[in-house]
Amino acid sequence: MAKPRHSRLDCNPGCAVEATLRLIDGKWKGVILFHLLDGTARFNAIRRRIPGVTPRMLTNQLRELEQDGLILRQVYAEVPPRVEYSLTERGRSLAPVLEALRSWGDANLALFGAAPPPPAVAAA
Amino acid sequence: MAKPRHSRLDCNPGCAVEATLRLIDGKWKGVILFHLLDGTARFNAIRRRIPGVTPRMLTNQLRELEQDGLILRQVYAEVPPRVEYSLTERGRSLAPVLEALRSWGDANLALFGAAPPPPAVAAA
DNA sequence: CAGTATCCCTGGTGATACTG
DNA sequence: CAGTATCACCAGGGATACTG
Numbered sequence: 001m002a003k004p005r006h007s008r009l010d011c012n013p014g015c016a017v018e019a020t021l022r023l024i025d026g027k028w029k030g031v032i033l034f035h036l037l038d039g040t041a042r043f044n045a046i047r048r049r050i051p052g053v054t055p056r057m058l059t060n061q062l063r064e065l066e067q068d069g070l071i072l073r074q075v076y077a078e079v080p081p082r083v084e085y086s087l088t089e090r091g092r093s094l095a096p097v098l099e100a101l102r103s104w105g106d107a108n109l110a111l112f113g114a115a116p117p118p119p120a121v122a123a124a
Numbered sequence: 125m126a127k128p129r130h131s132r133l134d135c136n137p138g139c140a141v142e143a144t145l146r147l148i149d150g151k152w153k154g155v156i157l158f159h160l161l162d163g164t165a166r167f168n169a170i171r172r173r174i175p176g177v178t179p180r181m182l183t184n185q186l187r188e189l190e191q192d193g194l195i196l197r198q199v200y201a202e203v204p205p206r207v208e209y210s211l212t213e214r215g216r217s218l219a220p221v222l223e224a225l226r227s228w229g230d231a232n233l234a235l236f237g238a239a240p241p242p243p244a245v246a247a248a
Numbered sequence: 249c250a251g252t253a254t255c256c257c258t259g260g261t262g263a264t265a266c267t268g
Numbered sequence: 269c270a271g272t273a274t275c276a277c278c279a280g281g282g283a284t285a286c287t288g
Binding site: 042043044047055056079080082083 | 269270271272273
């Protein structure tokens with residue numbers, strides 16, 4: 001890798017949580033990783049699965065994921081160009097994390113609108 | 125809650141992942157939640173456990189977590205003021221997620237420096 | 249003790265257009 | 269097809285000082 005990208009973490013307990021978060025955070029990374037769990041995909045294929053992402057952002061996020069060793073970028077020297085993205089072993093090892101995130105989301109965010117909390121107890 | 129805070133999610137598969145990430149992302153939220161797993165804590169107590177966080181940011185993050193129904197803010201009308209933060213049921217239900225994040229982090233980020241990937245296979 | 253109030257700055261993200 | 273290049277915006281976050 002070129003630069004660490006991840007500035008500095010004040011390593012308390014909980015540091016590992018933050019560190020992991022940094023890797024999968026970033027507006028599209030979660031979705032990208034999640035889709036790649038299904039298998040290898042090409043740039044525009046991923047793009048089509050994520051409405052709203054611009055090529056610039058998609059490239060950006062993919063490169064960061066690659067830098068972090070989570071995905072593999074396979075370039076085939078063909079014409080027309082073909083580039084395939086897939087999870088590395090390390091990326092695939094995130095599956096339980098992603099699954100935990102997804103299932104919590106499913107259970108707790110009715111859909112995504114965030115209808116948050118059942119009222120809290122009174123006390124004082 | 126006042127405003128949804130969470131603009132809009134393009135709900136594909138993977139949406140739930142993103143949605144959950146939005147709740148626990150935010151530079152200090154992971155650490156905060158993690159510390160609160162230990163039990164109730166006061167403002168300055170939390171602050172002391174997180175070197176580098178400013179009061180402004182701590183307040184900010186705590187308020188967002190509260191808005192999202194993950195933590196409970198107990199204000200005691202005393203002097204000197206006392207405010208205690210604790211996880212709600214919903215917040216506590218994040219424990220497995222946080223644990224997944226933490227254990228992945230422990231296993232995969234040697235410490236936090238991010239010494240990423242064992243070299244990939246060659247192919248083309 | 250538990251915050252607010254201000255100022256400021258960076259960088260993450262969007263829009264659009266162009267290319268090997 | 270798979271990106272780059274450029275411009276621009278503004279929300280997130282840091283520093284510092286003040287308050288009920």
